[in-house]
Amino acid sequence: MFNYYIKLAFKSFKRNPILSLLMVTAIALGIGASMTTITVNYLMSANPIPHKSEQLFHIQVDSWDPNNPFNDDDDALPNQLTWTDATNLTHAKKALRQSAMSMSGAIIEPQGSESKPFEASIRLAYTDFFAMFDVPFLYGGPWDNNSDSNREQVVVLSKRTNESVFGGENSIGKDIVIAGRHFQVVGVIDTWEVMPKFYDVNNGPFNETEELFMPFSLKEDLELPNWGNNSCWKSPDGEGYAAFLRSECINTQMWVELPNAQAEADYLDFLNNYVRSQKELGRFPRPLHNRLNDVMEWMERQEVVEEDAKMMMWLSFMFLLVCLLNTIGLLLAKFTGKSSEIGLRLAVGASKADVFKQHIVETACIGLVGGVAGLGLTLVGLQGIKSLYGDFVDDLATLDASMIVVALVIALVSSIAAGLYPTWRACNISPASQLKNQ
Amino acid sequence: MLKMTDVKKVFRTDLVETHALKDFNLQVGEGDFVAVTGPSGSGKTTFLNIAGLLETFDGGTYELDGQDVSNLNDKHRSQLRNEKIGFIFQGFNLIPDLNLFDNVDVPLRYRGFNSAERKKRIENSLEMVGLAQRMKHLPSQLSGGQQQRVAIARALAGEPRFLLADEPTGNLDTKMANSVMELLKTINDAGTTIIMVTHDADLAKQARRNIYVRDGQVSEL
Amino acid sequence: MKQSQPQTSTNWELGPILRAMLRNKVGAILIALQIAITMTIIVNSVYIIVERNKDMQRDSGIDNENSFYLTSVGFGENFNVPNTVEEDLTMLRALPGVIDAIQTNAVPNSNSGWSMGLKTQSGVEHDAVGTAVYMVDDHGVNALDVEIIAGENFAPSDISLRTVGQVDWPNKTIITKAMAENLFPDINYADVVGKTVYINDIDPMVVVGIIDKLQAPWVNWSNVENVMLSPERQSFKGSRYFIRTEPGMRDTLMNQVEELLANSNNQRLIKGMRSIEETRERSYRGHTAMIKILTTVMVILTIVTALGIVGLASFSVNQRKKQIGTRRALGATQGTIIRYFMFENFLISSIGVLLGAVLTVILNVILVNAFGLDRLDWFYIPIGMLVLWLVGQAAVFGPAKKAANIPPALATRTV
Structure with missing residues (x-):
């Protein structure tokens, strides 16, 4: 019977090609517009590290100005830490893993005359960074704890840096000149793109991961420049780089790994105690207010999803609604046009349920065809997004399997929903009235 | 009143030419009641369409109420239909979405009467066909005979000189057909010229004059 | 009938x-x-x-069509920033087609820069008005194509050298008309010349001039016209040069400048060469x-x-x-x-x-x-x-x- 309904659906499609085409187009446009924006939003709000996003926490402490909160929002805490606090908290080692981190950059001078010096971005971090975030290694591994405390000049390269400096070979143990100093390569990481780049969202949540990784403690020795955001509520006490590092300026991120709720509670206690002890030193003039944010909470709080993307998604849903209203109207027209056929079917003994099924199948077919065409339009839409926003959205504008399923489900559900009323009307045609006037 | 001289009507398709009317000649005087009979395909309906200015023709002349209407444009013909001709159709042709009042109102609107005038005429004509009480009903709530009476009321509301009826009882049972026929005779007695196309010989006999159409030409009986 | x-x-x-x-x-x-x-x-x-x-x-204040900028990053032990900047600027300003060139810490509409707060009264308890800071020398006004509508430009002797981590500020500043009106809403902008404003809560700076219009680096900032000029050159490893050219000369000069700078000193690399047009296109993408x-x-x-x-x-x-x-x-x-x-x-x-x-x-x-x-x-x-x-x-x-x-x-x- 189902096959028969499918056959009827295509017959009906052929009999009214323009009306059917209009409906398919309307659904396809609605699906295309919504799926394009849903995809962008979905990828922007994706969980970058799903298996442990609930065990990783970004630390916030209120070290700000006694007279003004960090921003107008009452609940707002500074979005980064001072170098001092991040270093102290990391050294305390009260979490399973912890790392202060910040972004910098320096010039790499490859040995050998053929390659020119180039500038590379650096992630300054502690060794726990790699284990905490499950960074995959191609060669070697992270530096060890001693390198952190002894401020050894060791470096982990990104796959691409290793390719441009060492031609992609295993470079463990080799020497590389960075910022005018000699470093030893201890590891090369494999391709590692986290989307969003959750560990440092206020410096470009969709930027690529850094080209070099080196011990955080070297920031002070090498006086490495601050590439990320830096905000100050009071100017450093004294001149020079050391004074800047020890100032109340915030420029450092701090992540910890806490395996369970108990560890989380303990860590918050520790954090509060730490701030209390700092208050005794005359720091932290504001009321005690500290917070641990897990990965998704942090993404949410930092509003990683662009407002424009959200706005476009809501507009595209309204667009889909218009397309569906359109479809309802056209279906109504189509089914009313078929009322004599329906009357005949009822007269020769079809039940209302039969007629209902026949027309729901017909609607679903239209929805499915529209959905598939809509997927095509989604690809066009995503291509359009890429060309409009440039390279940085490349990873935000790709369609994965789950999105394809979502698109087809939305197409099917919405077209069937659109078909319900017209179908109901079609079922309630009285057989007699339709036969008489033929 | 109505005078057709050598009226011709040809229907052309790519393959064939059909001469629906060939040198059709007919004169109908004021106050007459003419029944037109003939086999199907004889040109009865074409004659009615041309007489009612629903269709143009290809040759000859047609005078209606002393006016040559052979070469009028569409707009003029619309106006003449509206003012001088009332139509009664086999299928009643009531507008299903409009109630009786609004149905009878249709031609009066085109005439441009003001609303008081229209109301008076609608009520009078519905009164005449005995349906004044059902003004707010929809056509679907009436029987076939009642629907045809509404159609007659609609035809009469504009007080036309002519009434053209196309198989007015074709969709009705005998009892209802007779009552509609009686109504038409009453209207004719009041002075309105009627031309009625029918295939029913008994019905035709009740008219004052009978003409028979065959192969697009008149042969009077 | x-x-x-x-x-x-x-x-x-x-x-x-x-x-x-x-x-x-x-x-x-x-x-x-x-x-x-x-x-x-x-x-x-x-x-x-x-x-x-x-x-x-909105008017950025600068000459969008005929300006570009680049960064010169020094590396190597013997790289002397102030000397290099002086040589570079002397050479750039002498180039045919260049109207003027400056070293600056930030570029309008580029979405990255410095901000500070200025106060009309000294002390932490008073409210500050946020402003973007451009550190420029006495050529700044000309290179940025802004007009002094009250007061005067910096003199060559006003220009100091900012070092990394330096906390204090010069004692003179030029601010935009919008900034003057935000700081002193009750008086005519021209009368702001000569007033003292406070940076870092307590450090005084005298407003020596008012410029008509200049936008901050951040195009979506609500106070995008709050801008101050500070009479400084910078001895940072990375020096940003901002160059304004004669109409139609920009693209030619961009190539020429890149080559000249790269060849004049092998202890540095030139990066981020970009026209203001392109920068604005990116910022407004x-x-x-x-x-x-x-x-x-x-x-x-x-x-x-x-x-x-x-x-x-x-x-x-x-x-x-x-x-x-x-x-x-x-x-x-x-x-x-x-x-x-x-x-x-x-x-x-x-x-x-x-x-x-x-x-x-x-x-x-x-x-x-x-x-x-x-x-x-x-x-x-x-x-x-x-x-x-x-x-x-x-x-x-x-x-x-x-x-x-x-x-x-x-x-x-x-x-």
Whole structure:
């Protein structure tokens, strides 16, 4: 019977090609517009590290100005830490893993005359960074704890840096000149793109991961420049780089790994105690207010999803609604046009349920065809997004399997929903009235 | 009143030419009641369409109420239909979405009467066909005979000189057909010229004059 | 018998159309809703587009077409920043086609820079007005193509050298007119010259000049015209040069400068060579993209709605063929039939645009609350209503024309 309904659906499609085409187009446009924006939003709000996003926490402490909160929002805490606090908290080692981190950059001078010096971005971090975030290694591994405390000049390269400096070979143990100093390569990481780049969202949540990784403690020795955001509520006490590092300026991120709720509670206690002890030193003039944010909470709080993307998604849903209203109207027209056929079917003994099924199948077919065409339009839409926003959205504008399923489900559900009323009307045609006037 | 001289009507398709009317000649005087009979395909309906200015023709002349209407444009013909001709159709042709009042109102609107005038005429004509009480009903709530009476009321509301009826009882049972026929005779007695196309010989006999159409030409009986 | 009475004014059949519509509510409601939502989206989109466009049209203050910048990063032990900067600037300023060149810490509209707070009274307890800081020498005003409208430019002797981690500030500053008015709302901007303002809560700076207009690096900042110039060169490893050229010389000079600087010193690399035009294009890319996307959405949406109207109207014409033939037989002219369908659509559209007006305001309120947009100007709504009315009328004209061509003889046909 189902096959028969499918056959009827295509017959009906052929009999009214323009009306059917209009409906398919309307659904396809609605699906295309919504799926394009849903995809962008979905990828922007994706969980970058799903298996442990609930065990990783970004630390916030209120070290700000006694007279003004960090921003107008009452609940707002500074979005980064001072170098001092991040270093102290990391050294305390009260979490399973912890790392202060910040972004910098320096010039790499490859040995050998053929390659020119180039500038590379650096992630300054502690060794726990790699284990905490499950960074995959191609060669070697992270530096060890001693390198952190002894401020050894060791470096982990990104796959691409290793390719441009060492031609992609295993470079463990080799020497590389960075910022005018000699470093030893201890590891090369494999391709590692986290989307969003959750560990440092206020410096470009969709930027690529850094080209070099080196011990955080070297920031002070090498006086490495601050590439990320830096905000100050009071100017450093004294001149020079050391004074800047020890100032109340915030420029450092701090992540910890806490395996369970108990560890989380303990860590918050520790954090509060730490701030209390700092208050005794005359720091932290504001009321005690500290917070641990897990990965998704942090993404949410930092509003990683662009407002424009959200706005476009809501507009595209309204667009889909218009397309569906359109479809309802056209279906109504189509089914009313078929009322004599329906009357005949009822007269020769079809039940209302039969007629209902026949027309729901017909609607679903239209929805499915529209959905598939809509997927095509989604690809066009995503291509359009890429060309409009440039390279940085490349990873935000790709369609994965789950999105394809979502698109087809939305197409099917919405077209069937659109078909319900017209179908109901079609079922309630009285057989007699339709036969008489033929 | 109505005078057709050598009226011709040809229907052309790519393959064939059909001469629906060939040198059709007919004169109908004021106050007459003419029944037109003939086999199907004889040109009865074409004659009615041309007489009612629903269709143009290809040759000859047609005078209606002393006016040559052979070469009028569409707009003029619309106006003449509206003012001088009332139509009664086999299928009643009531507008299903409009109630009786609004149905009878249709031609009066085109005439441009003001609303008081229209109301008076609608009520009078519905009164005449005995349906004044059902003004707010929809056509679907009436029987076939009642629907045809509404159609007659609609035809009469504009007080036309002519009434053209196309198989007015074709969709009705005998009892209802007779009552509609009686109504038409009453209207004719009041002075309105009627031309009625029918295939029913008994019905035709009740008219004052009978003409028979065959192969697009008149042969009077 | 009454002969044709004086024709009253054109008869619109308002009552019968409305009553007939009430019997076919669903079709009319569907079209009205489509029109309402389409209007809601279109009016709000147009509003967003206009607002974004306004942002992009704002005067940056600098010579957008003829300016570019680059960064020179020194490495190697012997790299001497102040000397290199002095040599570079001397060379750049002497280049034919260069109007002026400066070293600066930040570039307008580039989305990255420094901000500070200025106060009119010394002390932590007073409120500060946020401002972008451009550190420039006495050529700054000329290179940035700004005009001193009160006071005077920095003198060469005012220029100091800022080191990494330096905390204190020079004792002179030039600020924009907008900044002057934000700091001292009660006095004429020209009288701000000579006033002392405080940076870092307590460090005094005397305002020596007021410039007409200059934008901050951050294009989406609400105080984008709050800018101060500080008379300094910087001895940072990375030096940014900002160069203004004669009209039409920019692209040639960009190539020439890159080569000259790279060859003059092998202890550095040149990076980030970019024209202001390109920088602005990047900074406003989100705006440009939004404008294009919304425009596309509006066009497609209008087409969808119009096609929906065409589809339903054609269908209703087909359904009413017999009725139309009958009306023609009863004396309706072709014009009357067209008018009937146009007026019917007008009535449905009217319901749609009235509902649309309400929905438009609601969506705007939501956008204002959720996304911080500005309130919609009232005149967008009547314009939107008019446009949707016209779209409806244009869409229904085809089917109406088709209806008018239905022959009156159809009335006598038994289908």
